[in-house]
Amino acid sequence: MSKIYILHENQEWTDHLVKRLEELELPYEQWFLHEGIIDLSEEPPEGVFYSRMSASSHTRDHRYAPEMTESVLAWLEMHDRKVINGSRALRLEVSKVNQYTALEKAGIQTPKTIAAVGKEQIIEAAIKLNKPSFITKHNRAGKGLGVQLFHSIDALKEYVYGPTFELPVDGITLVQEYIQSADSSITRCEFVGGKFVYAVKVDTSEGFELCPADACTIDDLFCPVGEQEETPKFQIIEGFNEAFIANYEQFLLANGIQVAGIEFIRDENGVVYTYDINTNTNYNSDAEAIASKFGMLELAKFLGSELKKV
Template sequence: MSEKIYIIHENREWTDHLIKRLEELQLPYEEWFLDEGVVNLVDTPPEGVFYNRISASSHTRDHRFAPELTEAVLAWLERHGRKVYNGSRALRLEVSKVNQYMALDSNQIRTPKTIAAVGKEQIIQAAKELNLPSFITKHNRAGKGLGVQLFHSIEALENYVYGPTFEPSIDGITLIQEYIQAPESYITRCEFVGGKFVYAVRVDTSEGFELCPADACVIEDMFCPVGEEIDAKPKFEIIEGFEHPVIEKYERFLAENNIQIAGIEFIQNSDGDIFTYDVNTNTNYNSDAEAKAGRYGMLEIAKYLGEQLTVTSH
């Protein structure tokens, strides 16, 4: 087998788990680390399958233009008919929650009421227009809960926006969004590989909004003193036998947007209504939760990519 699996990424910590699984399955692979680089549009890309793992939060790792470089690479690969997984359409949704919400809406998937704004005055005006007792702000290009703040008044928002701690989105677009009050402090994240549901994770939100499941993201969130692990409440917990009608909608949404691998997050209010608020096309998995449940997302991805490589090679 001369062809390879090419992993397009900008964060080795989030990719090591996949590489271990590819090696475990003895699958040939090559990393394309796209923080900087050159794309020769005259050249022909190599044969193989290409898996894009570029994240919306790449700028937080000093990889400011990784998404833009990746967009150029994906355009080049797709022009030559290469098998690209989580290609240019997935990247477009990864780096823009506005694009996510519009795509979800077109598939009759409910999202929280949201207004996008550029400019501090416009952020305040958007909150007034939303006219809700509680609301949140978040970055349009985010990841890891960037820019998420909860407010209960316009005055509190003004103090934040015009204060020293205000953090603008890297693309300049701030979202002002309806705050969904859940009866319990958790959200649900559904994982998909090959466009099909794998498992759902219950994520404890009692400590805040930074909900990235990657081990590297949660090291500082460990709140269990040594010796008290038995009674500690895990932040991430795989839900056994999870079923919900929204899964079929999510699978249809992923197919229509040519997204093969993703984690989709929703929250449920006290009336039982669910609101989908985030699509992660660079999905990560929590090793503690997976070990406890005996389910392994990166292993599923490695198997899936291996199957696609076999099809391509023939």
């Protein structure tokens, strides 16, 4: 019997989807791709294969999960199986350089960014960037890995040559212009089946490393998910209908991405900069409960409709 196959490496982020699939009585199976084997002489089973592989897998001791997933996706695609968020989506998930080049090619503005390998080269990149304030981030990231804000080259040197410097897992550090928003927030747009579902406003006033998942495991770092405050960190925006959503949908279609969260920031002059694509998107249950909009439910329904087609 055909079923839905979930390819992932983080059970905490997958339980919410499993719950929705069970509510809808949809057949499913999980493929945990931290390790395993692939017999390339065999054919994969029939069904719908949904990849939720994360760029931050190495922070959970699953260093080679993306590489394993890439191999599995190549095998599935060779046999023309129905794959949701296939190899192209994974390629963008694990590399912000790939994200930014693809976005710019599609005419979607991103912050000015320079990629560097090597400590001296990071300093050189910041000098070349020539911005009064700038940030560093990891190329293969997730959870805001490696995001640091600097207001001078001297401060960057102190970090890069100091004991707290974080070496990216792929060796590539990005030096990027700092975009200051008028209200210290970013916006994350959620898409299922390539179509817009909702936008959520995220308060960034207390830090960059923000994760919408309810099970957020940033070791010893600020993660506000689930906290009860007068002003929630995550708020779904009612009536969000920006014209550039159509551009985002076209971008997802062109890159074979069916499920994603796309993040943008609007500067003090109203200019929109898109800076992140999350193809293993998670949702904040508190924000969804208030707005009565449920991303995982929409995702489960979409997977069910794709299963009927095959």
